[in-house]
Amino acid sequence: MFVDTVIEDKALHKPVFLIGLSLTVLAIFFALNFTNTLFGEFLRPVIGDPTESGFFGRFAVSLVLTIIFVVNLFVISFFKLKVQVAIVWVELFLLFLAFAYSFDLKMSFIQSRIPLMISRGLFTTIYISAISIVIATVIAIIGAIAKLSNNGFAYAISSFYTSLFRGLPLLLQLFLIYKGLPQLGFMVDAVPAAITALSLCYGAYMTEIFRAGIQSIPRGQWEASRALGFKFNLILRKIILPQAIPIIIPPTGNQFIAMLKDSSLASVLGVWELMYLARTLGQRDFRHMEMLLTAAMIYWALTIVLEVIQARIEEKYKQKS
């Protein structure tokens, strides 16, 4: 991307924009009505009992929130880009924590269940995702080559496959495999069924990503290779794929991240992965939010790990060229 070398005036430093923004935010806060939340409680000294403060209370709460919001933006606008990003991240994260704490969570309950969530749930989630990722990648490479070949069978099978498995909801595929195969005489357990469904579905999406990546390499590379007397397999392995991989990595990383979370669909088959435990562990004690939020944080952490790995690999390929 190209960042222009001429710096425009910051919108936030123009009075017109600032006033417009303030009024808009005020209207939104007023419409959402925060009077009966924590914010109303804070303003009790000014507005009295929040539930009976009426229009004045609602307006006062909105006004205070608007001032905090706009002043915050205004102050942040003076920092350097990196600092801005850090501040906003921290603020958003604190908001998220505030959201979580507002449920009156019982920490001891989380602590007592977390070992099982990790040893059983997290382990199963990673196990299912990792195997599916490997299989889907293999499928995608074969599928992409088949789609690019001029072998009629290979093309037909590959295009039928991508069409079918991109065309059905993943949940439906999961049921078709889990419930359908036994009727044909193949017994499948829930975990292998989940792995099969995830591999086939994501393999189909990734086939298209790989195909597009390979096709994005200019024709001249094939011609030069052919002119040197290289055979198809050699060209693909040594010339085309090394150039296509850096192009393929970002969308593929995206797929891995999506698949990690779609592995939660295995919970409907009773597989004890993160999502299943998140739904069941808190049930008896009516502590749903504790478990759901715990699972949320674990999924998020996993995703961040994948994002970091993806960034590392992208960086490595950038240095090479």
Place this chain on the structure above:
Amino acid sequence: MDTKTNIPNNTEMTPVISLKGVNKWYGDFQALSNIDLEIKLKEKIVICGPSGSGKSTLIRCLNRLEAHQEGTIHVSGIELHERMKDIDVVRQDIGMVFQSFNLFPHLTVLENCMAGPNWVRGVDKSKAKERAILMLEQVKIPEQADKYPDQLSGGQQQRVAIARSLCMQPKVMLFDEPTSALDPEMVSEVLETMIELAKSGMTMICVTHEMGFARQVADRIVFMAEGEIVEQSSPEEFFNNPQHERTKVFLDQILE
């Protein structure tokens, strides 16, 4: 350097490449019609003609990057056709230099030059490297060996492309407008490389509009228009005494 070559040695007289009655169509459009051409060992041919006259098509048929539909093309006695089994072997002996260089951007200059001998000729790495360095010296850029192609100027890239082809020890070199993508000040460095190559006795077929080069190097100039060979003659004949009206018009335009 004795790497094995796949095409039997020709005597001076038998043609390395011969085309008889070659016709080629793109859909309904006839790009080549009735091409007869023979090229002998060590001969230097320049092909010229107006844009769209089929020069690229012709030269690309010689290593079968394009398929012809009628007539025969023989390279060192091997006929090129769609069911042939050893096209890769034939191509290894025909070097090709493209207008757009087509270097492998993920490989260094040295690796670009080593790839062919090492991967398909079965030359071991150290031998391939030795030869690559020798060829890079010949095109006068040994000091760029460890750079990547996009760190080089256009002229340097094209010279690497020539070195890459030469590393395969080809019998014939094909050039398709090797200087037309270059800035004017880089044209001469590539032409010099080609002139040196010609002096070393390489068989060369060059599509180019560089008439100075043609005058200096060519044994024969082939003039094409609308998919046909209009005339072919020695440079003196071609420039001083062109036979066809079309040739005269072309020369007037290009030499003005």
